[in-house]
Amino acid sequence: MPDSRGSMVVSRMWPQALALTFVVGFAILGYLAIRVYQDHAPVPERIIGEDGLLLATGDDIRNGQQVFLTYGLMQYGSVYGHGAYLGPDFTADYLHREAELMAGYYGGGPEAEARAREELRVNRYDPTNGTLVRNEAQIRAFQELQQLYKSEFLNRKRSGAGLGANAVPDAEDCRRITVFIAWTAWTAVARRPGESYSYTNNWPPEELVGNRLTEEAVLWSALSLITLLGGIGALLAAYGRFPQLLGWHGAEERRLKFVPPGQVPLTPAQRATGWYFFAVAGMLVAQNLLGGATAHYHAEDGGFFGIDLARLLPYNLARTWHLQLALFVVSAGFLAGGLFLAPLISGGEPRGQRPLALILLGALVMVVVGSLLGEAASYHGILQGDDRPLWGAQGWEYLDLGRFWQVLLVGGMVLWVIILFRGLRPRLAGESRGNLPYLLLYSALSIPLFYAVGLACRSQSTFAVADFWRFWVVHLWVEDFLELFSTILVACIFAQLGVVSERTAVRVVYLDAILYSVGGVVGTMHHFYFSGGPAVHMALGAFFSAAEVIPLTFLTVEAWTFLHLGARQQAAAGPGDFPHRWAVLFLVAVGFWNFLGAGVFGFLINLPAISYYEIGTQLTANHAHASMAGVYLMLTLAMLIFALRYLLRPEDWSERLIGFSFWALNLGLAWMVFVNLFPLGLLQLGDSVQNGYWHARSLEFFKDHRLIEWLRLPGDAVFIAGGLPLLYLTTKAVLRPRLPLWQGGGAAGPLFREEVPGRSSPPAAPPEASS
């Protein structure tokens, strides 16, 4: 039977190269998954004293980890450098204090310090019976630190240090949490069997216990740099040799007459996206306010202009909501973007799309409200036992939400793919499987698939194993597959706006996917240098993540130009005729932030030799804000504004308000980065090298630099203000929906028609539609 599908608009070499890249990348990642299960830092089943007395069990460690996570302590401080940045890194803090206390127990002075160092470095874990032996000095240090953590953080009499009073009221829970922290400190100093370094590749840097950068870390950092420089040279040479293959040359720009947005008919499902964008704007405003509150904790230690904020909204809860809402804003924006674009791509939509879209919206609202309330109930101790990780908070940073809500969210994403498939089906039927509509569907499928990997993290999973899978979500899902989906959405929008031909758009998408995946898949491991996995993860992670920068350099530079093409379309359309001035400007901003936030700031902290001192400092927050807000938020808002142009009645559209949002969000973010996060991160990195990592991560560090924290406030205020006009306009879009409504029969879209310049043309007629 002859194939009635159209032909591919690009060579078949492109999808074949992409498939090969994925197969090789995931084969290596599969090997690393096996190794992490085999060689992660062990959890002893029994911890005993030299007299044989049982001190703690493996269940204490696992339960302690669960309590640590479900009380939101990973969103307050960190372990292994992973978590939040206000509280201490508990691994480094415990290790430093333990070494000091042991030296004190032995009488103090250089000899006592040397003895403590040696005793800590000796690995007294016996894998044959799962028993770890601790000596008297270590037991006494544990007892003192248990009291210290209880009084300073876990069960304070008065709120402070970013936490409320009696944050963890149960004494047994406090003990288990300390057992878990003490275990992480043990893995950070005890030598890995047969090796001269600890389970964490000698992290954290700590002179008292002789933890220094390993030779492997230096070697792989150097090799990574050589690869990076050589690779960029080779890429630039290839670019110079094959400019026609890699660029967007020679196509004639088209002179387009855009259909006035008020005359473009909207399908029922497109109308429903108004509610999605309203939710996006509402969540954005809440997320920004919470971000302001978390930043304020660095300046005022829990106070908020006289209000005891830590009692009402402790830092860990504010940060959890801030971070979860950031993911919800981007996810909901992308879901809505897909739903809005599908009818434009396929030319119509089947019956039943709107009810399905509204069901999905309901599920989304349920997940957002339910998970945020659940997290509060877990942190405040309202939920108990197994209900805490199920309905409340699992507590892994980025995967904070309770398991029930996590499963529901995966289900919602699957429903979204089904809706998208229904919407695209008319177009898919006659389309080559390698062209843009199919690429949109494939990338949409990857979104629930890679988010679902997070289900492998349970609150009692061995830390290194859970962290391995967690970064599949943080890195592969967010940085690779959301990036791919967003690239395809931008390509679709640009094709819809006549900026590029479909052939160019498809080529850009393949090139992007291949180049990102070459380094990006295995490069996931650059998050995983010091979490207790084997050294091979650090070696391959460093190498591939440096290699990731090579295409990233090329792609961000190309994308920057690519996004400027949109701005040229505006100029070519003539003043006042191009309806998407602000959507395109948001995309120009994406190009800039992608280069700076993801490229420059990301590479600054990528090498093991840098990450060793830097992990968990404000330089990480700097990269996170400049890339998450700079790239993903701006991209989400580009889609929101693109759709809003059609969802709003013409008289409700306001260039002035959208312009205010654009400038406030971008300049506020720039202020936040250049006045606070970047310089403070550099100071913290310097402090880590000079005074030790534990010191750079102490609350005292922030107290010493309060002035620079206060400087951030104007930028935050401007950024928060930037979200308000979007909330106002999206509210109008749902309360005063625009007509006409597409009722089948004609094409949904197109958004423009081509005209020959200089020839007089009749006014643009609306496509077939009924109002």
Next chain:
Amino acid sequence: MNFQQGAFGLPTDFREWILLGYILTVVAGAWVLGQLGRAHFRRAQEYAEAGFEYDAELDYYRCPEGERLSLHIIEPGGRVAVYRAAASSCDGCSRKDSCTPHDGGRHLYRPLATWAESDSGRFHQWVAVVMNGGATAVGAVAAIWWAGKPGTGLVLIASMLAAASFVTGLCARAEQFEKKK
């Protein structure tokens, strides 16, 4: 990191070195940003004109086959100039299929707005202004922290450089704004 007390007026505190380096890097970065933004604007133009040569003196383009694209019209508002090749020369050209789908001859669009006048130019320039403003503010904080210490003079000089770049950027934006009005 211990530096000789006060030698050559150099900072003695590693934090002073960090912020001194930071201020100078951000000022340089703001300048580089302007150059990069301008370069991408130019590249987008070059992509659209790839293979075509522009003669600024006689104001026309020459296509890869040597045909001339003369100025056809300047759009109302004066933002875009349209150049067009003769339809007869395109119709007989072997490259027509890959060059233009029109029967009216290949067209080229040339935006007449400069980079600084474009939205993209405004975006990059404003970000550069904020970067320089931020570097100035950080310099002021450093001067308060380490007033009277060796090296403060260097930090102040760097801050003044940032402040000068900040004011220059603001003036350039104000000038553009006046011009637009």
